Amino acid sequence: MSLTVEERERFFAEPLVAVLSVAAGSERGPVTAPVWYAYRPGDDIMLFTGRTSRKARLIEQAGRFTLTVQRTSPSYRYAAVEGPAAFVAVTPELVEKVAGRYLPADEVPRYARDVLTRGEELIAIxxxxxxxxxxxxxPSH
Structure with missing residues (x-):
């Protein structure tokens, strides 16, 4: 059964790991990778990755990508969203916002500090x- 706009947005706002897919050219299938993200219903979706990562380069080339999330219980539910991408600077607040969806609150500051200082330049998408x-x-409701 299709989800209403409100149902899909609430579902996508849950702290689920998304699978990112982006076109990789005519000779290969899409690049697909699990990612953490931040989303509030009605807003844009934010994530971050290495500036020179393959997925970042491909998103820049394609100008768009898809994210898919799923849940298998109590019933199988999924949501996929596709749209244009924009690159913005990574901020400590964004890293903490994304990580805060997946890690215990007391681990978020250390994780954010480690991610922001580990040497790899990051970009937000x-x-x-x-x-x-x-x-x-x-089953039907």
């Missing part, structure tokens, strides 16, 4: 939701 595909395949 904003996904503007344009197209959604979402459903709950469990």
């Amino acid at each position: 904003r996904l503007r939701p344009e197209r959604w595909n979402a459903a709950d395949l469990g």
